[in-house]
Amino acid sequence: MLQLRLSCALRNCRPAYRSFNTTAVRLKPLVILDEQHATDKVTNVTPAILSKIPMRLHNQTDHPLSILKTIIQSHYDDFSHFSSLSPLVTPFKNFDELSFPKDHPGRSVTDSYYINKDLMLRTHTSAHEVQVFGEKQDKWLLTADVYRRDEIDRSHYPVFHQMEGARLFDATAAGMKEVEEDNARLEGILKQSNIVIEDIPHISEANPVQPTHNPAHAELVAKNLKLSLNSLILRLFGSGERSSPLRVRWIEAYFPFTSPSFEVEVFYGGRWLEILGSGVVLQSTLDKANVQGKIGWAFGLGLERIAMVLFSIPDIRLFWSQDERFLSQFKSGEITTFKPYSKFPACFKDLSFWNPEGSAPLHDNDFCDVVRDVAGDLVEDVKLIDSFVHPKTNRSSSCYRINYRSMDRQVGFTREQE
Ligand code: PHE
Numbered sequence: 001m002l003q004l005r006l007s008c009a010l011r012n013c014r015p016a017y018r019s020f021n022t023t024a025v026r027l028k029p030l031v032i033l034d035e036q037h038a039t040d041k042v043t044n045v046t047p048a049i050l051s052k053i054p055m056r057l058h059n060q061t062d063h064p065l066s067i068l069k070t071i072i073q074s075h076y077d078d079f080s081h082f083s084s085l086s087p088l089v090t091p092f093k094n095f096d097e098l099s100f101p102k103d104h105p106g107r108s109v110t111d112s113y114y115i116n117k118d119l120m121l122r123t124h125t126s127a128h129e130v131q132v133f134g135e136k137q138d139k140w141l142l143t144a145d146v147y148r149r150d151e152i153d154r155s156h157y158p159v160f161h162q163m164e165g166a167r168l169f170d171a172t173a174a175g176m177k178e179v180e181e182d183n184a185r186l187e188g189i190l191k192q193s194n195i196v197i198e199d200i201p202h203i204s205e206a207n208p209v210q211p212t213h214n215p216a217h218a219e220l221v222a223k224n225l226k227l228s229l230n231s232l233i234l235r236l237f238g239s240g241e242r243s244s245p246l247r248v249r250w251i252e253a254y255f256p257f258t259s260p261s262f263e264v265e266v267f268y269g270g271r272w273l274e275i276l277g278s279g280v281v282l283q284s285t286l287d288k289a290n291v292q293g294k295i296g297w298a299f300g301l302g303l304e305r306i307a308m309v310l311f312s313i314p315d316i317r318l319f320w321s322q323d324e325r326f327l328s329q330f331k332s333g334e335i336t337t338f339k340p341y342s343k344f345p346a347c348f349k350d351l352s353f354w355n356p357e358g359s360a361p362l363h364d365n366d367f368c369d370v371v372r373d374v375a376g377d378l379v380e381d382v383k384l385i386d387s388f389v390h391p392k393t394n395r396s397s398s399c400y401r402i403n404y405r406s407m408d409r410q411v412g413f414t415r416e417q418e
Contacts (some may be wrong), residue, residue, distance in 0.1 A: 019105045020163045024309065030115060033086060040116045044109050048372040049121070049147065054157045057319060058143045059083055062330050063317060064307045065161050068236075069143050070332065072163055072301075075235050078085060079165065082142040085128055087121050094120060094127040097288055098257035110363045113147045113158075121147035123166035125300055126257060129281070133289035136167040138296070143303070149365040153381040154371070157316045161303040163381045166281065167228070168296030171217055174391065175295075180218045185226035195234050198249035199226070200262075207260040212283045217295050221280055222260055225297035226250060236306060237266055239335075257282045268309050276301035310339045315407060344406040346380060352399035361387060362397050371402060380405040 029036045030045070032053060040265075058065045073081055095107055105111060106123060110155060113121040122128075125144050130186025132140055143166045150156045169175040190197075202222035203209045209218040238246045247267035255261045265272040278299035288293060304316055311330070313319070318326055318338075325341040355361045364384060371379055381404055386399040 007207050008145055031251070032088065037088075037115050037119060042109055042114045042117045042294055043148075044369075045113045045115055045121065046369045046373050048369070048376065049091065049113055049158060052320070053087060053121075055320070055368060056084075056145065058145070058161050058303065062327065064311045064313065064330050064338075065196065065303050065321075067330060067332055067334070068303055068310065069161075069163060071236070071335075072165075072232065074139060076139070076141055076165060077234050079139040079141045079167075080137050082128070082132065082140065083364065085142070085144055087145055087147065088115065088119055089122045089127050091120055093130070094122055094124075094392050097130045097285070098126055099284060100256045101283060104145070104256070111149055121405040123148050126255075126298070128164070129257070129285055130289045130300065133166070133168070133281075133286060133291050136291070137166075138294070140167070141165045149369065151382065152368045152379055154315045154317075155305075155308070157304070157319075158369075158372070160316070162300050163303055164300045166296060166297065166298040167224075167225075167280075168286075168291070168294040169221065171293050173213070173296040175219055176220055179224050183220065183227055185222055186224075189231055190227065190234065193234050193238060193246075195230065195238060195246045197230055198247070200250050200252055202226070203260050204252070208264075210259050210280070210283055213280070213295060218260070218280055219267055221295050221297055222262075225278055225280070225299070226262070228297075229276070229299060230274045231268060233264070233275075236310065237268060253277060253279070266309075273305065275305055285371050310335050314338075314340070315380070317380075317407055320377060321407060325408075339393050342406065342408050342410055344393065344409045346403050346405040348401050348403045350385065350399055350401050352386070352397055355396045355398060357395055361396050367398075367400060373391055375402070375404070378406055 030043075030050065031037075032050060040146050057063050058069050060066055069083070073079070090105065095104065100106065112123050114399050115121070122144065124146050125142050128142055128144075132142060144162060145159055146162050150158050169179055201207075202219050203215065209215045233248055234246065249265050249267075249272070251263045251265060253261040253263040255277055258281060261277070262277035263274055264276050264278070265274050268275075276299050278297065281296050281298050285291075286296075304319060307313060307319070308316065321327070329338055330336060368382055371382055381403045384398060385401045385402050387396060388399075389396045
């Protein structure tokens with residue numbers, strides 16, 4: 001039945017799918033968070049995505065994401081907190097203000113959700129950097145839901161939660177003394193702990209200091225960023241009895257709005273897990289916020305990634321469950337191990353269809369948004385398993401395998417009996 005509805009949905013929407021516009025949202029204005037917004041030819045938000053906007057899981061008491069948020073907030077106890085900013089931002093704020101190049105792939109309609117050409121769903125919490133720095137905040141954390149078009153599997157969901165953290169110092173001798181003192185304090189804490197850190201140089205040719213920065217200042221600030229995050233990671237992952245030390249590695253990275261830039265991975269459950277991006281804030285970001293004479297760092301971490309590991313939550317869809325058997329397992333301030341309550345078997349269906357004549361095959365992300373609208377969170381993953389071009393007509397077809405698995409149902413029970 002679901003499959004039938006899916007193929008109907010595809011057939012009905014097909015003509016509009018080149019720029020991905022479902023007929024449902026294209027024609028009329030959209031009401032989002034009580035405000036009406038015009039739609040246009042780039043509109044690609046779907047009903048499934050719009051339904052997530054009011055949920056704000058990071059602010060729901062006893063939800064694992066809010067428990068994790070609160071633990072991080074208590075680690076940074078003298079930082080200001082922001083957690084209720086609207087996800088609707090201009091592309092200017094999400095990208096241009098942060099120096100993203102005009103041709104950055106993140107801007108495309110296949111990667112991001114647009115309400116119309118002038119309004120989108122933020123793709124990261126960094127979208128608020130200029131705004132918050134502009135409020136003269138030197139130490140702050142900001143938690144929010146962020147939206148990225150993606151494929152469907154157990155660790156990817158088009159809505160997830162990030163926490164942005166930032167700290168600025170006076171770019172003066174006194175400011176740098178403050179950094180040095182903080183670095184000495186943090187080094188003291190880390191020395192006594194069971195943690196092994198694979199580090200890289202704070203600054204290198206490939207990961208350069210910004211031209212307007214004093215290199216000695218940038219070194220100290222990058223060191224402070226690393227020490228501060230290492231101590232947070234120790235707080236999150238380092239508790240409990242460990243026979244072997246916690247392993248953390250720093251990796252050179254690139255972000256348009258920081259330099260030098262870093263990513264951090266933690267070795268957990270036998271593999272390296274990327275948990276955050278960070279770096280020294282681009283001076284042009286601070287200039288746009290009218291902040292003068294300061295230098296500082298910022299990071300952005302993915303809450304689901306970390307919560308899945310800490311609470312042993314095996315599937316990212318579970319965060320959206322309203323089932324009491326999920327929600328009742330968590331208590332503010334406590335990291336507990338999730339006990340699965342459903343062992344429903346997976347069931348896959350293959351769906352194949354002709355792509356519109358004379359055009360490229362449907363983008364995987366477009367197909368996945370149709371699946372989400374029709375089948376919601378029943379779908380565990382979706383994979384393109386075959387594509388075919390007819391030798392005579394040149395028409396192409398795609399075949400996707402849709403793997404269904406209920407997170408809530410139990411084998412041998414009807415819905416009423418559960
Ligand atoms: N916004 C970046 C992301 O979503 C992470 C980041 C935040 C990187 C702050 C650097 C500084 O990947």
